[in-house]
Amino acid sequence: MATIPRFKPLIPELSAGRNIGIAELGLRGSLRFAQTVATVCPQALKWLLQWRQPKPAELRELFEALGATYIKFGQFIASSPSIFPKDYVDEFQACLDQTPAIPFTKIRQIVEQELGCPLEEVYQRFGETALASASIAQVHAATLKTGEDVVVKVQKPGVRAVLTTDMNTVYVLTRVLELIVPNTDRDAVAGLVAEMYQSMIDECDFVKEAENLNVFRRFLVETGNDRVTAPKPYPKASSARVLTMERLYGxxxxxxxxxxxxxxxxxxxxxxxxxxxxxxxxxxxxxxxxxxxxxxxxxxxxxxxxxxxxxxxxxxxxxxxxxxxxxxxxxxxxxxxxxxxxxxxxxxxxxxxxxxxxxxxxxxxxxxxxxxxxxxxxxxxxxxxxxxxxxxxxxxxxxxxxxxxxxxxxxxxxxxxxxxxxxxxxxxxxxxxxxxxxxx
Structure with a gap:
């Protein structure tokens, strides 16, 4: 089978993490771009005709309608009060990251694809109803074949491709903004986009999250701290899109x-x-x-x-x-x-x-x-x-x-x-x- 060429992000600083095949990004990216334009244009036209800036609530609702990347963007605004205006920061505190769960059949497909084997070879029980569902992933309760109770965090399909497409769009728009708006701090704007992108990519990288768990658990051992714990990740039941962790009861x-x-x-x-x-x-x-x-x-x-x-x-x-x-x-x-x-x-x-x-x-x-x-x-x-x-x-x-x-x-x-x-x-x-x- 021929090797699929790899997509290079427009954002030059952001080549870390697993890249996305250009075939996948081309199909998904084109559709995503069309969806974004169809969602944004009516609102932007209304604001333009009324010759006004969007109200904070209007912008939050638009971000929520645009999905995962913009929800995370909204949460970034909410957590950056020294960068963005107060009324927008306040409004984006309510930026919702609770989304409908995808069907269990799709979850099964993702887990089996990521782990390279049938679900039953890894888990003796896997709850079909999600414990929680957000824009990037959803969580299910399960029991490993070896008997440990775990939670399984499963990344929703297409998240990385959508995120990369969206952030490349945002990057281009900020460059256009720098050209038409005088006295723009270019380093600050480009740095902000790069930081947002990296933050989102990190959340999509469950290998990195598993490593964070391991580092924190080692820190607890090395400092003799037995009063605090963090979930143990199970690497044989995990991947970049699936993270199986010890279930903590409390x-x-x-x-x-x-x-x-x-x-x-x-x-x-x-x-x-x-x-x-x-x-x-x-x-x-x-x-x-x-x-x-x-x-x-x-x-x-x-x-x-x-x-x-x-x-x-x-x-x-x-x-x-x-x-x-x-x-x-x-x-x-x-x-x-x-x-x-x-x-x-x-x-x-x-x-x-x-x-x-x-x-x-x-x-x-x-x-x-x-x-x-x-x-x-x-x-x-x-x-x-x-x-x-x-x-x-x-x-x-x-x-x-x-x-x-x-x-x-x-x-x-x-x-x-x-x-x-x-x-x-x-x-x-x-x-x-x-x-x-x-x-x-």
Whole structure:
């Protein structure tokens, strides 16, 4: 059989990961481009005739109608408050990533194609009803032939091809935008598209997610941490599009209705200390620790799940980050302001005193709220709103945070709010149960 030529993405920096056959991309890409044009043109024509920008809700609804890539794009906007306008960041917090499950017959076909054998050779039981379904993948419960209970994450068909086609389109459009809009920061725009693409590609690479699980589990062993765990991946039952992982039984740390009277505070301290240790002793940190991804297990351990989104930070930024964390915890808003200026990217001189006053007003209002309202179930919408407000303040002073820093700060704010809810009165920087292990 002749070898299929490989497609080279238009985005020059983005050649990592498994490439897509040009035959597949040509067919899917042409259809996808036509679908995108058919969806976008009526809306764009309406905005053009009315001579106005799209309202945030209109743009979110359009992104959701366009599917996986644009849903992820919307979530990127929602998590980048120092880059995008506040009203758009706020609106895209509601960008839905829950999609109808594809039929089990298709799931079976994908799994068997990826693993190279019938389903029954690997699993003695495979649930036909999905536990969850999102734009990129859906999850099923199963039992391996060797008896272990597992969950199987299956990538939906055509996701990588659609993503690559969409992002090449976005890349071309941004280049056109740079030509017609004066004073555009070309490096910032191109870098933003490249970062979005890489983030999405990483989520599609289940081999990389499995490696993240293995790295985190090794980190736990090397640090002697038996109070926290992460799902064990099963490589013989996994591939780039199928990830079979150990099934962990428990409930969200903040789900007091399912805790059965158990005190979750010890588990929270274990999770917090583990995350702090990972910042300097692991090659990445978990970058999506809403409470649904922190489980209090039936045996008392804490389970970190879903390692599709991780972050990395440069060592030289640690001092400013530590100061910012300390400022949040101690409500020292001058320290926060100085740290924001130190870690952010700005071309202008910043009025630190005025910045301090704005941060003080924001956190004074926050501290008056019930932490349950700030966390808002398992989605962390309140923390997202806080980040959006803080990012809006930064933008007013010409400060732009690296996205990795925003991801890091978001996790810290999660923990800060969890402490308010489950261990009120705890000072994260002075309580003897907290071990930050920054080594700076």
């Amino acid at each position: 409930c969200a740390l903040t789900d007091q209705g399912l805790l059965g009277g158990r005190d979750p505070s010890e588990g929270l301290f274990n999770a917090l200390n583990t995350w702090f240790a990972s910042l300097t002793q692991c090659s990445f940190f978990h970058a999506d620790l809403h409470s649904g991804n922190l489980l209090l297990l039936d045996d008392g351990r804490v389970g970190f799940i879903d390692f599709g989104m991780v972050g990395r930070i440069q060592p030289e930024a640690w001092q400013a980050m530590f100061a910012l964390f300390n400022g949040v915890s101690s409500q020292n808003y001058r320290m926060m302001a100085e740290a924001m200026v130190a870690v952010g990217i700005t071309r202008d001189e910043v009025d630190v005193e005025a910045l301090t006053q704005d941060i003080t007003a924001l956190f004074t209002n926050l501290n008056a709220l019930d932490p349950v309202r700030v966390l808002e179930n398992n989605t962390g919408d309140g923390v997202n709103a806080l980040l959006s407000d803080l990012g809006g303040i930064a933008r007013n002073y010409g400060i732009r945070f690296p996205r990795s820093f925003t991801m890091l700060l978001k996790q810290f704010l999660y923990f800060d709010r969890y402490m308010e809810l489950l261990a009120p009165g705890v000072d994260l920087f002075r309580d003897e149960r907290v071990d930050m292990m920054f080594n700076i």
